[in-house]
Amino acid sequence: MTGTYEDITYEVEGPAAIITINRPERYNAFRGRTVEELIKAFRAAWADRQVQAVILTGAGEKAFCTGGDVKQRAETGDYGPTESGMFEIGYLHKLIRDIPKPVIAAVNGVAVGGGHVLHVLCDVSIASETARFGQAGPKVGSFDAGFGTAYLARVVGEKKAREIWFWCRIYDAAEAERMGLVNAVVPPGELLKTAKAWAEEVAEKSPTAIRFCKQSFNADTDHQAGLSNLAMSALDLFTASPEGLEGANAFAEKRTPDFNRHVNWH
Numbered sequence: 001m002t003g004t005y006e007d008i009t010y011e012v013e014g015p016a017a018i019i020t021i022n023r024p025e026r027y028n029a030f031r032g033r034t035v036e037e038l039i040k041a042f043r044a045a046w047a048d049r050q051v052q053a054v055i056l057t058g059a060g061e062k063a064f065c066t067g068g069d070v071k072q073r074a075e076t077g078d079y080g081p082t083e084s085g086m087f088e089i090g091y092l093h094k095l096i097r098d099i100p101k102p103v104i105a106a107v108n109g110v111a112v113g114g115g116h117v118l119h120v121l122c123d124v125s126i127a128s129e130t131a132r133f134g135q136a137g138p139k140v141g142s143f144d145a146g147f148g149t150a151y152l153a154r155v156v157g158e159k160k161a162r163e164i165w166f167w168c169r170i171y172d173a174a175e176a177e178r179m180g181l182v183n184a185v186v187p188p189g190e191l192l193k194t195a196k197a198w199a200e201e202v203a204e205k206s207p208t209a210i211r212f213c214k215q216s217f218n219a220d221t222d223h224q225a226g227l228s229n230l231a232m233s234a235l236d237l238f239t240a241s242p243e244g245l246e247g248a249n250a251f252a253e254k255r256t257p258d259f260n261r262h263v264n265w266h
């Protein structure tokens with residue numbers, strides 16, 4: 001499969017498929033094409049009998065993934081063209097949950113916005129000591145609700161999830177470990193080695209038992225997919241609104257957004 005992708009790389013090493021978001025010049029932010037390629041890679045990993053676990057990571061040392069490509073959005077008002085004509089981030093979220101093999105996030109740098117949601121949805125997260133975490137939507141005229149809010153609250157609790165979303169702060173790896181957002185923190189040079197070791201260890205277990213366990217964990221929160229669908233529909237409208245565009249344009253222009261004229265409580 002290597003070579004058929006532009007925005008990601010896909011390799012299989014032993015029992016692990018390693019999917020790397022490869023847009024370091026944009027801090028591994030995703031555009032429509034990136035999401036489409038991630039879907040293709042996760043489906044390839046699902047179908048491959050050799051693959052017992054999937055590792056999701058980002059290229060370089062700076063970023064895991066910083067969510068939607070805000071510069072692309074400021075430029076074209078959307079996340080760019082795709083083969084299917086759709087921006088299927090909601091489907092990618094479901095795929096990470098539904099693939100019946102453990103998905104390990106190897107968080108090598110900043111995981112922010114929709115990139116943070118991706119690691120939250122992975123079954124486990126291993127972070128480099130230099131990793132940073134946070135949500136950014138309300139700063140840049142977006143929000144990634146549904147799994148992005150409700151499932152995060154399952155992981156870190158309601159109070160912390162609301163703090164993360166409303167204040168859009170950036171947390172270091174030690175703080176992320178304290179709040180149960182990551183399973184382990186390792187030195188940067190050890191990250192991929194550790195993720196591969198976790199993949200090898202889980203590959204020794206019964207794949208059928210793992211599959212049932214994963215589906216059983218998911219069953220408890222699968223209803224949140226309905227919230228996600230609703231949120232994605234709302235987001236389509238919101239990101240194209242003057243308020244949403246003000247957030248994206250301010251980021252691209254490196255200025256503080258002015259949301260004052262959009263205060264409109266019902």
Ligand SMILES: CC(C)(COP(=O)(O)OP(=O)(O)OC[C@H]1O[C@@H](n2cnc3c(N)ncnc32)[C@H](O)[C@@H]1OP(=O)(O)O)[C@@H](O)C(=O)NCCC(=O)NCCSC(=O)c1cc(O)c2ccccc2c1O
Pocket residue numbers: 025026027029066067068069070071072089110112113114115136137140142143144170232235236239251
């Ligand atoms: C991530 C940061 C906190 C890092 O800050 P730091 O100070 O370390 O680095 P810089 O800010 O200088 O960034 C370096 C370099 O990378 C570019 N960059 C960073 N993030 C992005 C991005 N998301 N898109 C494009 N480019 C990015 C940055 O401009 C710099 O480039 P230079 O050329 O200037 O050197 C900080 O960078 C940050 O806060 N980034 C923005 C994070 C963000 O807002 N993400 C998007 C949130 S919205 C979203 O993710 C989203 C998700 C969905 O699922 C959606 C679904 C449906 C519709 C919309 C969705 C959506 O919008």
